[in-house]
Structures are given as structure tokens and as C-alpha cells.
Amino acid sequence: MIYIGCHLSVTNGYEAMGRKMTEFGGNTFAWFTRNPRGGKSKDIDPDDVRALSELLDKKKFGKLVAHGSYTMNLCSANPDTRKNGLEMLQKDLEKMEAIPDQYYNFHPGSHTGQGADTGIEQIAEGLNKALWPDMHTTVLLETMAGKGSEVGRNFEELKKIIDLVDCNDKLGVCLDTCHVWDAGYDIVNDLEGVIQKFDKIIGLDRLKALHFNDSKNICGAGKDRHEKLGQGMIGMQAMKKIAMHPAFENKPFILETPNEDEGYIQEIATVKSWFND
Numbered sequence: 001m002i003y004i005g006c007h008l009s010v011t012n013g014y015e016a017m018g019r020k021m022t023e024f025g026g027n028t029f030a031w032f033t034r035n036p037r038g039g040k041s042k043d044i045d046p047d048d049v050r051a052l053s054e055l056l057d058k059k060k061f062g063k064l065v066a067h068g069s070y071t072m073n074l075c076s077a078n079p080d081t082r083k084n085g086l087e088m089l090q091k092d093l094e095k096m097e098a099i100p101d102q103y104y105n106f107h108p109g110s111h112t113g114q115g116a117d118t119g120i121e122q123i124a125e126g127l128n129k130a131l132w133p134d135m136h137t138t139v140l141l142e143t144m145a146g147k148g149s150e151v152g153r154n155f156e157e158l159k160k161i162i163d164l165v166d167c168n169d170k171l172g173v174c175l176d177t178c179h180v181w182d183a184g185y186d187i188v189n190d191l192e193g194v195i196q197k198f199d200k201i202i203g204l205d206r207l208k209a210l211h212f213n214d215s216k217n218i219c220g221a222g223k224d225r226h227e228k229l230g231q232g233m234i235g236m237q238a239m240k241k242i243a244m245h246p247a248f249e250n251k252p253f254i255l256e257t258p259n260e261d262e263g264y265i266q267e268i269a270t271v272k273s274w275f276n277d
Contacts, residue, residue: 001250001275002243002253002271002272002274002275003027003028003061003062003063003250003251003252003253004026004027004028004212004252004253004255004268004271004272005021005024005026005027005028005029005030005252005253005254005255005268006021006024006026006029006030006254006255006256006257006259006264006267006268007029007030007031007032007067007254007255007256008020008021008029008030008031009031010031010032010042011042013045013048014045014048014049014051014052014099015048015051015052015055017029017031017052018052018055018056018059018061019055021061022055022059024261024264024265024268025265025268025269025272026268027059027060027061027062028061028062028063028064028065028252028253028254029064029065029254030064030065030066030067030105030254030256031064031066031067032066032067032068032069033066033067033068033069033092033095033096033104034068034069034088034092035069036067036069036070036071041091041092041095044095044098046098049098049099052099053099062250062251062252063101063102063103063208063209063252064099064102064103064252065102065103065104065105065140065174065209065252065254066092066096066102066103066104066105067104067105067106068088068089068092068104068105068106068107069088070107071085071088072084072085072088072089072106072107072109073085073109073110073112074086074089074108074109074122074123074125074126074127075108075109075110075111075112075114075118075119075120075122075123075126075151076109076110076111076112077111077112077113077114078112082122082126085109085126086126086129086130089106089126089127089130090129090130092104093130093131093135093137093139096137097135097136097137100136100137101136101137102137102138103137103138103139103140103172103174103208103209103252104137104138104139104140105139105140105141105142105174105209106139106140106141106142107142107144107150107152108123108141108142108144108150108151108152108157108158108161109122109123109150109151110148110149110150110151111149111151112149113149114149116149116151116157119149119151120151120157120160120161120164121164123151123161124161124164124165127139127161127165127167127171128164128165128166128167131165131166131167131170131171132167133167135167135170137170138170138171138172138208139170139171139172140171140172140173140174140208140209141158141161141162141171141172141173141174142173142174142176142179142211143155143158143173143174143175143176143179143180143183144176144179144183144224145176145178145179145182145183145221145222145223145224146182146183146184146222147182147222147223147224153183153222154183155197155198155201155202156201158173158202159201159202162202162206171206172206172207172208172209173202173206173207173208174208174209174210174211175198175207175209175210175211176210176211176213176256177210177211177212177213177214177215177234177239177242178211178213178214178215178224178225178226178227178232178234178256179211179224180194181215181217181219181233181234182215182217182219182220182221182222182223182224182225183220183222184219184220184222185197185219186219187234187238187242188219188234188235188238191238191241191242191245195245195247199247204247207247207248207251208251208252209251209252209253209254210242210248210251210252210253210254211254211255211256212229212239212242212243212253212254212255212256212257212271213226213227213229213255213256213257214226214227214228214229214230214231214232214233214234214235214239214257215227215232215233215234216232216233217232217233218233219233226256226257226258227257227258228257228258228259228263228267229255229257229267229270229271240274243271243274244274244275253271255267255268
């Protein structure tokens with residue numbers, strides 16, 4: 001069995017996302033807590049969230065993976081950008097408590113010329129202001145491809161952030177297959193080695209979810225360009241091997257491939273078929 005789904009629009013509400021994913025054949029999904037390019041987040045309707053929770057339980061969904069805005073940058077050189085990013089994070093996490101025990105994933109940030117060490121310290125500082133001991137949401141740092149001044153381009157940088165956060169029992173990692181490949185981790189020819197490296201540096205207990213994407217680029221390109229499953233440089237054989245690896249068992253797999261609805265329905269069916277052979 002696998003928990004597999006894709007990003008959905010929250011426009012029609014939370015229960016509507018759950019019903020749509022059921023129609024897609026999936027059993028997890030992701031959504032942006034606000035417009036991915038910024039803007040106001042959708043208000044929570046308690047009845048709508050209650051209906052979603054009942055549906056998730058009835059259909060035996062896995063954990064959901066909300067996604068923070070791409071514009072949220074906790075380590076920008078611009079203090080106003082950092083301030084706005086922290087406010088987004090705090091408001092998002094407050095709203096996530098309405099759907100308890102789910103995941104909130106975000107891109108750690110771009111240091112915009114300050115250097116990775118400064119960026120790491122600023123991200124941790126923001127998380128220390130936003131996380132609290134009895135929160136019910138697990139915050140996931142996403143592995144990044146290494147484009148521009150992104151922080152989180154390797155496992156060591158993510159580990160440094162985690163170690164600086166007081167409530168780090170509320171922190172995990174979302175491993176993006178396209179991103180780690182583009183960052184230079186050879187998950188095609190050395191998947192076991194990459195998993196062992198993650199375990200040694202961060203710990204597999206921190207790995208909570210995966211963004212399941214092929215890549216348009218060669219390994220180490222540092223470009224972050226997603227591709228449909230089996231149509232990129234990672235390839236379907238390696239994607240299948242990743243999905244079926246015991247280290248990732250029972251983790252939510254979120255497709256971020258360049259698809260419309262029909263494409264996602266097909267990819268979900270393909271991934272599920274691997275477990276029925």
C-alpha cells in the first residue's frame with residue numbers, strides 16, 4: 001500500500017479537496033495555505049474541516065501535506081521580507097491547528113547573498129518564534145535543488161537548522177525527489193547510499209513525506225525543473241524503486257509533476273499498480 005496524491009485547490013473548501021482526491025483514486029493530498037505567490041490565506045470553516053476529518057477517517061487517508069507560500073522567506077537580506085515571512089508562517093500554523101496532526105511543508109528560504117550560515121540562523125530564529133511546545137502540526141523543511149541562494153541544498157544545511165530550533169520535535173523533512181537529484185544526490189544509481197547518508201546526517205525518523213517528481217535535468221544541475229513520472233532523467237524504473245523502498249513506507253507521496261487532472265489520475269493509478277503486482 002502507498003499513500004499517493006497531488007496538489008489540489010482549496011477554493012471550494014477542505015471537504016471538497018478530500019472528495020476530489022477520492023475521485024482521483026488517491027489517499028493523501030497537498031494544498032497551498034495561501035496563494036503560492038503570496039496573498040491572503042483562506043479562512044477556516046469549522047464545519048467544513050470537520051467534514052474533511054470524517055472523510056479522511058472513513059477513506060483511510062494518510063497524512064496531508066500543506067504547503068507554505070513560495071514568497072515566504074525567513075532568511076532574506078531584506079528585514080521586511082523576513083518579517084512578512086514570519087507573519088505568514090505564524091498565521092499558517094495557527095490555522096493548521098484546525099486540522100490537527102497533519103504536515104506543513106515549506107521551502108526553507110534563500111539567503112539572498114548573506115551566505116548559507118546566516119540564512120540558517122535566520123530560518124531557525126523564525127521557527128523559534130513560530131513553533132510552540134504543544135502544537136499539533138509537524139513542520140517540514142523541504143530538500144532544495146540548490147538554485148540561486150537556496151538554503152537546504154544538502155542534508156547538512158537542514159540538520160543545522162533543526163539543531164538550532166528549540167521545539168525541534170515538531171520538525172521533520174519532506175524529501176523532494178527532483179530537488180535531491182538536481183542537488184547532486186544520485187537516487188538512480190545509489191539510492192541506498194543516499195538513504196544511508198540522510199539517516200546518518202538527519203535521521204530517517206525525521207523523514208515524514210516525499211514530493212514525488214521526475215526531473216528534466218541531469219543529476220547535480222541545481223535547476224529545479226520537475227517532469228512527469230518516467231519522462232525525465234530519473235526515469236520510471238528508479239521512481240518505482242523509490243516508491244517501494246521500505247524506508248519510505250507509509251509516508252505520503254505528493255505528486256508535483258507538470259500535469260492537469262487527467263495526468264495526475266493516471267500517475268496515481270500507475271504508482272498504485274506497483275503495489276498490486
